[in-house]
Amino acid sequence: MRTTRTTRTAIAACAAVAALLGAAGSAAATPSGPPTGDGAEAVCKRAPKAEARIDKALARLNGNASTKGSVARLTQRVANAKSAGHTEIETYLNNRLTFRKSLVPTLQQRQKDLKPVLTWCQANHNGTAK
16 A cells, blocks of 8 residues: 555656646747847946956066966966977967967957947946937
């Protein structure tokens, strides 16, 4: 008798879990439809934080050899690996250096693109004006 009650409880619990997962899965799969606006209010809300992150990243990348994450520091590490004869380490660090150097113009372009957005947001009440 006890085995039957345990089995019934387990089956009921599995059924409840399956029902909950099925309902959650179908709700998540429902498409929300096409966007109805350009999201200006959300862009204006995030723009100051994005500007601060870009400024911080550029300051780090353009820092001197004592600044962690800077191009100059990684250049020094490549030179150190080369002078030590660690060719595999030099190759790895050199590839990282190439990528890090490519970040600078990308971030500078984003910085330039963000300035008119910030000006527009100030003039249009943070995107809420029609």
